[in-house]
Amino acid sequence: MKKLLSIAIVLLSIISCKKEITKEVDVSAIKVNVKIERFEQQFYNTTAQTLPKLKGEYPYLFPAQNQDSVWLNKIKNEEEVELYQKSQEVFKDFDTEKNQLETLFKHIKYYHPSFKSPKIITLITNLDYQNKVVYADSLLFVSLDMFLGKNSEVYHDFPAYISQNFEKSQLVVAIAKTISEKYFIPEKSRQFLDVMINEGKKMYLIDSYLPSISDSNKMGYAIDKHEWVVANEAQIWKYFVEHNLLYSTDSKLYTRFIVDAPFSKFYIDIDKDSPGRIGVWLGWRIVKSYMNNNNNVTLQQLLQTNAEEIFKKSKYKPKK
Numbered sequence: 471m472k473k474l475l476s477i478a479i480v481l482l483s484i485i486s487c488k489k490e491i492t493k494e495v496d497v498s499a500i501k502v503n504v505k506i507e508r509f510e511q512q513f514y515n516t517t518a519q520t521l522p523k524l525k526g527e528y529p530y531l532f533p534a535q536n537q538d539s540v541w542l543n544k545i546k547n548e549e550e551v552e553l554y555q556k557s558q559e560v561f562k563d564f565d566t567e568k569n570q571l572e573t574l575f576k577h578i579k580y581y582h583p584s585f586k587s588p589k590i591i592t593l594i595t596n597l598d599y600q601n602k603v604v605y606a607d608s609l610l611f612v613s614l615d616m617f618l619g620k621n622s623e624v625y626h627d628f629p630a631y632i633s634q635n636f637e638k639s640q641l642v643v644a645i646a647k648t649i650s651e652k653y654f655i656p657e658k659s660r661q662f663l664d665v666m667i668n669e670g671k672k673m674y675l676i677d678s679y680l681p682s683i684s685d686s687n688k689m690g691y692a693i694d695k696h697e698w699v700v701a702n703e704a705q706i707w708k709y710f711v712e713h714n715l716l717y718s719t720d721s722k723l724y725t726r727f728i729v730d731a732p733f734s735k736f737y738i739d740i741d742k743d744s745p746g747r748i749g750v751w752l753g754w755r756i757v758k759s760y761m762n763n764n765n766n767v768t769l770q771q772l773l774q775t776n777a778e779e780i781f782k783k784s785k786y787k788p789k790k
Contacts, residue, residue: 494681497576504572506564506590510614513593514545514554530609531593553594553624557614560638564592570642577679578646581769582653597624599632603648610645617641631732631746635690643680643687650675655773662723662749663716667777669728670753674761677754678769689754695745702740703755703788706748709736723749760784 509528516524521541525532532541544550561567571590579585588610595601595613602616617638618624625633654672657664676688686696699706710716715723726735727749733741734748745751760780761767767775 495577495580497573497580500576500579502572502575502579502587504568504575504587504590506568506571506592508564509591509593510554510557514551516541516545518542528591531591550594550596553596553615553618556618556622556624557594560618561592561614567641571645573682574642574646574679577681578649581678599628599636603644605645605648605652610648612641612645617644629732632730634692639687640690643676643683643690646676646679647672650679653773657777659777660719660721661716661777662710662718662720662727663781664777665724665728666749666753667756667780668753669750670755670757671773673750673754674757674772675769677758689745689747689751691745691751698743699745699748699751702744703752704790705740706752707788710752755788756781756784756786759786 509531512524518538521538525541575585575587579587586608588605588608590610590612592612592614594615597615598613599616602613604611615624616636617640618636619638620630620633620636622636625636628636650672654675657668659665673688677685680688686693689696691699725731728747731746734744734746735741736744757772757780760783761772763785764783772780
């Protein structure tokens with residue numbers, strides 16, 4: 471009897487998980503062109519003689535006010551050369567990433583037919599972590615030195631909660647997040663519930679673009695931290711409700727529960743166990759619940775639906 475009960479619990483768990491998964495769509499017939507140019511390989515192997523040619527090919531990467539000496543010194547800079555060498559060890563080739571990007575671009579085009587694949591240019595930006603990926607319609611710049619692995623010694627000055635996502639596996643997620651910003655329609659309400667659902671919409675966009683990537687990867691959570699939020703979902707929601715946070719316009723809630731941080735700030739004992747950005751994760755849960763309960767709603771319609779309607783129709787109620 472105990473064995474049968476265990477099997478039943480496992481099956482129910484599997485069924486429940488399947489309901490959470492974003493709808494798979496067939497993108498096999500969609501054609502996209504993934505063009506990747508390894509600029510960093512060209513740049514750090516450039517000489518005074520070949521520099522003019524490289525500048526002619528990539529004029530947008532060479533501000534006119536900088537003399538050639540600036541670039542030649544940069545090519546020889548020991549710290550940058552080290553970053554370049556490490557990037558070549560991690561990204562010996564770009565085949566895996568190219569396949570991931572092809573799948574990503576197909577999904578984006580499925581949901582946004584006018585989308586045109588940007589030309590991808592890889593480069594080294596001397597650990598500019600706030601601009602890991604830059605998207606400008608026809609061009610997409612990817613800083614390879616920001617995806618060398620969280621334990622790389624080059625990141626020793628970064629807080630762990632930031633460097634934990636400097637992983638090779640995060641590259642496609644970072645690109646999806648950056649491109650998604652083009653299609654996201656923000657609401658300007660300051661109510662905390664609206665802010666959470668805004669963030670939930672962003673996550674649902676990324677979810678739709680990357681259906682085979684794990685939720686923990688998309689959130690940028692370590693496995694144990696993701697397991698913690700899943701296990702404590704009901705308690706988190708109870709805290710938000712009992713402390714009247716949902717309709718609050720207190721700007722401090724944004725820094726407590728939305729922005730990157732080592733932990734979320736409940737100001738109770740669970741803080742030390744929690745990951746940051748719990749408000750983002752909870753907003754995503756509400757949006758998922760809304761889409762699960764309204765199967766006829768398209769991604770485009772979701773983006774145009776206001777937060778209050780999403781919340782009411784989500785019937786969101788985490789299980790205890």
